[in-house]
Amino acid sequence: MTQKLVIIGAGMAAGRVLDHLTDAGGDWDITLFNAEPRGTYNRIMLSPVLSGEKTFDEIVTHDDAWYADKGVATKFGVKVTEIDSAAQIVRGDDGSETAYDKLVFATGSNPFIIPMPGHDLDGVVAYRDLEDTEAMMALTEGQKAVVIGGGLLGLEAAAGMAARGVDVTVVHLMGHLMERQLDEPAGYLLRKALVDKGITVKCSANSKQILGENGKVKALQLDDGTELPCDLLCMAVGIRPSIALAQENGLAVGRGIHVDDQMRTSVENIYAVGECVEHNGDIFGLVAPLFDQAKVLAKVLQGEEAEFVNREVSTKLKVTGCDLFSAGDFADGDDREDIVFRDPARGVYKRLVLKEDKIIGAVMYGDTADGNWFYGMIKDGTDVSEMRDTLIFGPAYQGGTAEDPLSAVAALPDDAEICGCNGVCKGDIVKAINAGATDLGAIKATTKASASCGTCSGLVEQVLAVTLGDDFVMPTAEPMCGCTDLTHEDVRLLIKSKELKSMPAVMQELGWKTSCGCHVCRPALNYYLLADWPEDYIDDPQSRFINERKHANIQKDGTYSVVPRMFGGMTTPDELRAIADAADKYNVPTVHVTGGQRIDLLGVKGEDLPAIWKDLNDAGMVSGHAYAKGLRTVKTCVGKDHCRFGTQDSTGLGIKLEKALWGSWTPHKVKLAVSGCPRNCAEATCKDIGVVCVDSGYQIGVAGAAGMDVKETERLADVATEQEVMDLATAFMQIYRENAKYLDRPYKWVAKVGLDWVKEQIVDNVEERNALIERFKISQKIYQKDPWAEEAADKADQYEPIANLVLEAAE
Amino acid sequence: MSTWTDIGPLDAVRRRGARIIKAPGQDLAVFRTIDDQVFALVNACPYRQGPLSEGIVHGTLVTDPLYNWVISLETGEAQGADEGRVDTFPVKVEGGRILLDTSSIYQRQAA
Numbered sequence: 001m002t003q004k005l006v007i008i009g010a011g012m013a014a015g016r017v018l019d020h021l022t023d024a025g026g027d028w029d030i031t032l033f034n035a036e037p038r039g040t041y042n043r044i045m046l047s048p049v050l051s052g053e054k055t056f057d058e059i060v061t062h063d064d065a066w067y068a069d070k071g072v073a074t075k076f077g078v079k080v081t082e083i084d085s086a087a088q089i090v091r092g093d094d095g096s097e098t099a100y101d102k103l104v105f106a107t108g109s110n111p112f113i114i115p116m117p118g119h120d121l122d123g124v125v126a127y128r129d130l131e132d133t134e135a136m137m138a139l140t141e142g143q144k145a146v147v148i149g150g151g152l153l154g155l156e157a158a159a160g161m162a163a164r165g166v167d168v169t170v171v172h173l174m175g176h177l178m179e180r181q182l183d184e185p186a187g188y189l190l191r192k193a194l195v196d197k198g199i200t201v202k203c204s205a206n207s208k209q210i211l212g213e214n215g216k217v218k219a220l221q222l223d224d225g226t227e228l229p230c231d232l233l234c235m236a237v238g239i240r241p242s243i244a245l246a247q248e249n250g251l252a253v254g255r256g257i258h259v260d261d262q263m264r265t266s267v268e269n270i271y272a273v274g275e276c277v278e279h280n281g282d283i284f285g286l287v288a289p290l291f292d293q294a295k296v297l298a299k300v301l302q303g304e305e306a307e308f309v310n311r312e313v314s315t316k317l318k319v320t321g322c323d324l325f326s327a328g329d330f331a332d333g334d335d336r337e338d339i340v341f342r343d344p345a346r347g348v349y350k351r352l353v354l355k356e357d358k359i360i361g362a363v364m365y366g367d368t369a370d371g372n373w374f375y376g377m378i379k380d381g382t383d384v385s386e387m388r389d390t391l392i393f394g395p396a397y398q399g400g401t402a403e404d405p406l407s408a409v410a411a412l413p414d415d416a417e418i419c420g421c422n423g424v425c426k427g428d429i430v431k432a433i434n435a436g437a438t439d440l441g442a443i444k445a446t447t448k449a450s451a452s453c454g455t456c457s458g459l460v461e462q463v464l465a466v467t468l469g470d471d472f473v474m475p476t477a478e479p480m481c482g483c484t485d486l487t488h489e490d491v492r493l494l495i496k497s498k499e500l501k502s503m504p505a506v507m508q509e510l511g512w513k514t515s516c517g518c519h520v521c522r523p524a525l526n527y528y529l530l531a532d533w534p535e536d537y538i539d540d541p542q543s544r545f546i547n548e549r550k551h552a553n554i555q556k557d558g559t560y561s562v563v564p565r566m567f568g569g570m571t572t573p574d575e576l577r578a579i580a581d582a583a584d585k586y587n588v589p590t591v592h593v594t595g596g597q598r599i600d601l602l603g604v605k606g607e608d609l610p611a612i613w614k615d616l617n618d619a620g621m622v623s624g625h626a627y628a629k630g631l632r633t634v635k636t637c638v639g640k641d642h643c644r645f646g647t648q649d650s651t652g653l654g655i656k657l658e659k660a661l662w663g664s665w666t667p668h669k670v671k672l673a674v675s676g677c678p679r680n681c682a683e684a685t686c687k688d689i690g691v692v693c694v695d696s697g698y699q700i701g702v703a704g705a706a707g708m709d710v711k712e713t714e715r716l717a718d719v720a721t722e723q724e725v726m727d728l729a730t731a732f733m734q735i736y737r738e739n740a741k742y743l744d745r746p747y748k749w750v751a752k753v754g755l756d757w758v759k760e761q762i763v764d765n766v767e768e769r770n771a772l773i774e775r776f777k778i779s780q781k782i783y784q785k786d787p788w789a790e791e792a793a794d795k796a797d798q799y800e801p802i803a804n805l806v807l808e809a810a811e
Numbered sequence: 812m813s814t815w816t817d818i819g820p821l822d823a824v825r826r827r828g829a830r831i832i833k834a835p836g837q838d839l840a841v842f843r844t845i846d847d848q849v850f851a852l853v854n855a856c857p858y859r860q861g862p863l864s865e866g867i868v869h870g871t872l873v874t875d876p877l878y879n880w881v882i883s884l885e886t887g888e889a890q891g892a893d894e895g896r897v898d899t900f901p902v903k904v905e906g907g908r909i910l911l912d913t914s915s916i917y918q919r920q921a922a
């Protein structure tokens with residue numbers, strides 16, 4: 001017997017129910033109501049339509065021909081006004097009455113509109129249907145749009161409009177984007193990618209009201225008073241199940257229409273499916289569970305057994321170039337463990353959350369190829385203990401025997417030296433492991449191996465791996481110090497993204513395990529904070545190493561060395577006389593000419609420092625920062641003023657560079673040189689930044705080294721003018737200051753991020769270069785000052801003993 | 812018997828900092844922690860005599876500025892793998908002044 005089926009709503013869930021029913025070939029007389037004047041289309045593909053990657057026709061799944069072919073009567077553009085569940089009749093706003101045996105609610109959801117002032121202005125849209133999409137597509141290049149909501153939909157709307165050349169700002173209430181699907185580091189990477197697309201992102205921003213003019217939207221005002229002008233405002237702050245019709249007609253509702261496992265509502269012969277339902281307290285916004293529901297409902301309608309079980313869902317963002325994946329539960333917890341993989345240069349972040357040897361959550365950014373594999377294991381509750389070591393690398397790395405990279409280390413004799421700085425042999429490390437050390441930190445603490453320069457950390461870990469076998473889990477990244485599990489990279493990233501502007505804020509927000517840090521993390525944090533927030537953070541001398549606190553280099557006998565600055569390696573007879581006088585007056589035992597073209601006075605007593613500084617200041621000299629993780633020297637040759645080979649004014653350029661850059665703090669020391677010709681007498685090709693003058697201009701190299709490692713510079717750019725040298729050198733300083741790990745020289749940092757990336761940022765991208773220069777200048781306003789003058793004037797007493805008991809004893 | 816000697820005002824020592832006390836025989840250092848506890852130790856690390864007064868103070872520890880030994884301000888003991896100890900001296904704060912028990916210092920000189 002033919003049964004009459006009426007479906008209200010032609011969204012994706014309804015479309016899927018129809019697919020199943022018509023495929024099964026049951027005997028149905030179907031009428032489909034839809035308030036939107038069209039049939040089913042793939043709503044989640046509206047984003048590619050908005051961005052212009054697809055046309056609307058391409059995303060229609062059920063067109064008029066399909067309905068005709070399957071014999072489905074359509075009432076598109078007709079709103080259902082009333083249901084008589086006793087008589088089993090549906091009434092429409094076209095005056096029609098349609099009888100049913102079975103009725104399905106597939107009314108979907110409505111976008112939530114924040115009822116703030118101005119929400120009803122012309123030009124305020126949601127992001128739900130084709131009409132909204134078309135309103136956004138009508139914007140032309142250069143017009144402005146504001147999107148409220150940094151979730152999935154809001155970001156897709158923003159990216160789609162940005163792809164059309166619209167100037168888009170996203171305003172998000174929470175601290176990071178897509179906070180329901182992403183953790184903070186992934187949210188940070190996403191934000192960065194969107195900013196690269198030219199989208200402005202404002203997190204932790206609370207909207208206050210929408211301002212209009214002549215009934216049309218003009219701007220969004222935030223509660224801090226900021227006004228964001230816009231021609232269109234898209235509110236994408238979430239959806240609410242559409243339940244009004246169900247409620248008016250006596251169906252039981254909560255947040256959605258209550259259904260049981262068979263999608264039955266509280267009223268006989270009435271079912272509900274899709275975003276309008278509430279099942280066991282859950283409501284639904286992603287498509288996967290909706291399709292599950294549709295399948296269940298189709299079976300139930302056909303009299304088969306089926307039950308709907310809600311399952312873990314995964315999310316992907318459909319924004320070209322923002323590859324992210326999230327599934328399951330990734331909140332922190334004591335009973336949970338993380339496996340994290342990061343590749344900052346490629347912008348890759350992967351995190352698996354494990355609980356009792358099972359994956360319960362996965363967040364991936366940048367490389368999501370393995371997302372479905374992890375998702376499958378989350379759903380299946382797969383025990384991953386066997387493959388844990390290589391799990392994060394994905395299915396390609398499971399099983400089989402890889403070549404053993406440890407065999408070389410295993411073959412080393414016990415007396416092979418592993419740590420050159422502290423003279424620790426392999427045998428010492430093995431002994432420490434046998435005595436109970438199981439990780440790098442413990443080896444460091446018990447043997448001092450890798451405790452100085454750290455370059456042998458990898459080797460030490462391999463010794464651990466060889467000795468401990470399976471008990472040793474190679475860490476993916478080493479924490480900053482014992483006070484935190486976060487790496488330097490994590491901490492830097494979080495200081496920026498969470499806008500942490502003081503040391504207590506960092507330690508609190510990032511869960512430091514100690515109350516005030518230690519001698520490893522405090523100097524690093526002090527640097528990160530002053531580099532990232534020059535105008536907000538107050539430098540903390542107590543978190544600096546003694547050399548930077550006393551503005552002099554401590555020597556092995558506790559005396560200090562004093563080095564006045566000689567800009568570009570140039571000096572004068574007057575300066576030399578003043579240095580000679582100071583050396584005499586303070587009984588300086590050793591006077592040495594440094595490799596950086598200046599004079600080092602060694603053996604000065606701590607309490608004499610303020611006085612000798614004052615004398616040197618009076619002769620016009622300032623601190624040379626010979627003790628600083630900062631700009632040290634700009635070495636030069638005499639250039640074309642004197643040298644018959646000189647092609648440019650190398651000394652003049654060196655002086656200009658040093659005058660611009662001195663006083664800046666950097667992750668590690670920075671040394672420059674300018675050579676007047678390719679004979680390179682200033683040895684510019686092994687400096688952090690080295691300029692070689694040629695007839696046609698200047699060759700700028702960066703990332704050289706001549707210390708623990710020796711490395712030639714890599715060519716950043718060839719330029720024609722001094723101004724371009726100044727700009728690129730300044731921008732390089734700033735990008736290094738903003739991104740490098742504390743105590744990484746530029747060559748180490750460039751090796752991590754790649755010179756190509758640096759070039760993209762500062763050579764190719766003029767806007768970014770100028771922004772970096774601007775930020776460097778802001779920092780210099782605060783930090784380019786002579787510390788000697790300040791200390792000698794205000795803090796000289798700190799250099800004196802607090803008390804002298806020798807005198808008291810003599811009395 | 813204790814001989815409490817006024818060393819100077821507490822405020823003369825920065826939080827998480829130290830000042831030197833010139834003393835017969837060997838200089839001492841008086842440390843002030845972030846929560847205003849004070850400690851007095853010989854101002855020399857057991858390893859190569861680095862001036863502890865110039866180290867970074869964290870919690871009730873100080874890190875030797877020359878070789879990164881970590882010394883307990885409370886006991887003078889080196890932490891971790893390092894072995895060694897610095898002499899400590901009783902010190903207290905009263906009425907905003909730092910008082911050092913100098914009895915053992917003078918005994919040391921007399922000995």
